[in-house]
Amino acid sequence: MRIFILLLLVLTVIPLRAQEPSQDAQPANPAVDTSQVENLISTLENDAERQQLIEQLQLLVEANQEEAGPLESITEALNIEQAGTGLASEVVHFLSSYGLSKSFIGDLVTFALMLLLIAAGVFINGRLSLLFDRRLKKLRKRFHLDGRRFHSLFRLQRWAGYGLGLALLLYSALHLFASYQGGKSQAPALSGLFSTGFVLVVVFLLVLLIWEGVNASLEVVEYKNRRLNPARLQTITPIIRNALLFALTLMALMVVLSELGVNIMPLLAGAGVLGIAIGFGAQTLVRDFLTGAMVIFEDLLQIGDVVQLGDKFGVVEKITIRKIQLRDLDGTVHTVPFGEVTIVSNLTKEYSYYLFNVGVAYRENVDEVIACLKELDAGLRADEKFGPLILEPIEILGLDKFDDSAIVIKARTKTLPHEKWTVGREFNRRMKIAFDERNIEIPFPHQTIYFGEDKQGQAPNANVRLVRESGGIRAEE
Numbered sequence: 144m145r146i147f148i149l150l151l152l153v154l155t156v157i158p159l160r161a162q163e164p165s166q167d168a169q170p171a172n173p174a175v176d177t178s179q180v181e182n183l184i185s186t187l188e189n190d191a192e193r194q195q196l197i198e199q200l201q202l203l204v205e206a207n208q209e210e211a212g213p214l215e216s217i218t219e220a221l222n223i224e225q226a227g228t229g230l231a232s233e234v235v236h237f238l239s240s241y242g243l244s245k246s247f248i249g250d251l252v253t254f255a256l257m258l259l260l261i262a263a264g265v266f267i268n269g270r271l272s273l274l275f276d277r278r279l280k281k282l283r284k285r286f287h288l289d290g291r292r293f294h295s296l297f298r299l300q301r302w303a304g305y306g307l308g309l310a311l312l313l314y315s316a317l318h319l320f321a322s323y324q325g326g327k328s329q330a331p332a333l334s335g336l337f338s339t340g341f342v343l344v345v346v347f348l349l350v351l352l353i354w355e356g357v358n359a360s361l362e363v364v365e366y367k368n369r370r371l372n373p374a375r376l377q378t379i380t381p382i383i384r385n386a387l388l389f390a391l392t393l394m395a396l397m398v399v400l401s402e403l404g405v406n407i408m409p410l411l412a413g414a415g416v417l418g419i420a421i422g423f424g425a426q427t428l429v430r431d432f433l434t435g436a437m438v439i440f441e442d443l444l445q446i447g448d449v450v451q452l453g454d455k456f457g458v459v460e461k462i463t464i465r466k467i468q469l470r471d472l473d474g475t476v477h478t479v480p481f482g483e484v485t486i487v488s489n490l491t492k493e494y495s496y497y498l499f500n501v502g503v504a505y506r507e508n509v510d511e512v513i514a515c516l517k518e519l520d521a522g523l524r525a526d527e528k529f530g531p532l533i534l535e536p537i538e539i540l541g542l543d544k545f546d547d548s549a550i551v552i553k554a555r556t557k558t559l560p561h562e563k564w565t566v567g568r569e570f571n572r573r574m575k576i577a578f579d580e581r582n583i584e585i586p587f588p589h590q591t592i593y594f595g596e597d598k599q600g601q602a603p604n605a606n607v608r609l610v611r612e613s614g615g616i617r618a619e620e
Contacts, residue, residue, distance in 0.1 A: 250319050257315045261308045268304035272297040287366040288359050296351045303344045310337050339402050346402075350395050357387055382439065382464060427482055431465045435481035443487045449561065451488035452479045491560035494534060497567035499556075501574070502549035504584035512552055512583060513539050519573050520556065529569055532562040549586045 185192075276297045283292055314337070361380050400407050439462065444450050448459045450469070455477040457469035467484070469477040503512050520537035524530045535557040543553035558566045578585055 254315050254319045257311065261311050265304050265308040269301050272300045272304075286359070286363050288362050292359055292362070293355045296348070296355055299344075299347060299351055303348070306340065306344070310340065342402050343399060346395055346398050350391050354387065354391060358384065379439065381462065385464065427480075431480050431482040434484060435462075435464050435466075438481060438484065438487065444489055447561075448492070449490040451490070452484055453486070455479055490563075493560065495558050495560050495563035496555045497558060497563040497570070499552075499554040499567075499570070500543070501552045501554065502546060502586065503552070503578075504548075504586045505550055507550075507583055509542055509550070509552065511581075515577055515581065515583065516552070516554060516574070519570065519577055523566070523570055523573065529566060532559050532566050534558060548588055 276294060279293055282288070283290060361383065365380060397407050438444065444459055444462075444467070446459055446462060449457070450459055452467065452469070455469055455471075457471035457475075457477055459467060460470050460476070461468035465481060467479045467481065469479065471477065499516075501512065501516065503509075516539060517537060524533050524536065533556060537554055537556045540553040540555065543551045545551075556566060556570070575585070577583075
């Protein structure tokens with residue numbers, strides 16, 4: 144143990160003597176522990192201990208040479224001293240001349256590197272979003288999706304990249320400013336805000352992904368079933384989209400409030416109580432909703448159907464969870480709440496019938512008129528334009544009634560759902576031409592004047608005057 148202490152003493156004293164004093168250096172008289180000197184003297188006087196000390200010093204010198212040799216050679220090989228006087232050293236010396244510390248210069252270099260990395264990251268993120276958007280064009284065409292489907296997702300990706308880059312830039316700038324002031328950086332205090340922003344971005348990305356994915360699925364299903372019943376899909380898909388949008392908006396709002404530190408449990412409880420109150424006060428809205436759900440899911444009407452709801456008649460243009468929007472023939476839009484729908488008269492459900500009430504004079508042969516109608520129907524079904532619109536031959540129901548001035552023959556023809564009026568108008572046009580050619584009278588309203596008769600059955604003479612005007616002169620006969 145004493146030898147080890149002496150070695151430490153020698154190692155601390157020798158380097159001090161090895162250094163050359165500078166010109167400005169003042170002689171110093173450091174205090175020396177006399178007990179340690181006496182121990183050293185006694186060790187040197189003893190031959191065995193002196194020899195042991197010499198061996199320990201030789202081992203120490205050899206170990207020092209083995210460690211110093213490679214370091215000196217590496218220093219000479221890399222020419223570190225000369226490299227330190229290069230461009231970097233000049234820059235550091237230039238900045239130091241303005242009173243900047245070496246730690247601040249290091250932070251400044253780090254800030255410059257961060258700017259380059261942020262710019263590169265934002266640029267790469269923007270290019271990747273555009274690349275992914277272009278690559279999806281083939282997928283959109285293949286599955287017949289909307290041309291801008293998933294476009295909002297990639298737009299949010301770009302803006303999220305801009306926001307993240309701005310946040311990192313602000314973080315680095317605050318750290319650099321704190322380093323320049325020599326105080327403690329306030330940038331770590333922003334880590335909570337950055338994490339909250341990151342969570343919100345992720346939530347919005349998930350919401351958009353679910354929204355775009357469900358819409359894409361609906362478009363694929365709608366395209367694959369377009370030949371079966373496209374009107375049914377056009378009726379249900381808007382309602383599904385509205386319900387999905389409401390649910391996603393509510394969930395996203397709850398997550399955002401939770402991330403901002405708002406306790407949402409009281410809000411949920413309050414929303415439940417408010418919902419009960421609204422349910423009692425808005426029974427009409429609840430009735431509209433429930434009636435609309437039953438009408439839609441029972442497939443009583445669809446978008447594009449021609450219906451009559453009460454005294455309102457028109458084409459169904461729009462259906463929501465609360466109301467139906469109709470447009471009649473002159474363009475008037477009727478909005479009918481589901482709660483007021485008691486009877487739905489659908490004129491275009493699966494197929495349609497056009498009903499004919501053919502009135503002819505009493506003198507006409509009924510069988511001849513029926514044969515003419517069948518001949519007209521055969522010619523219309525053979526037509527290239529109107530034939531595909533007719534599903535079955537005309538159905539003659541027979542002589543239906545005797546009117547004041549005509550006998551009425553009732554018939555009907557089966558057509559595609561929305562083509563009954565097209566077929567009926569063309570049939571009426573051809574029937575008028577055929578009746579004129581065959582001299583079949585289509586009567587118009589007229590009256591028979593009765594002058595009465597006496598007890599012998601003789602009618603009194605009617606005083607009739609014929610008046611003729613010629614050249615502006617009135618003459619009586």
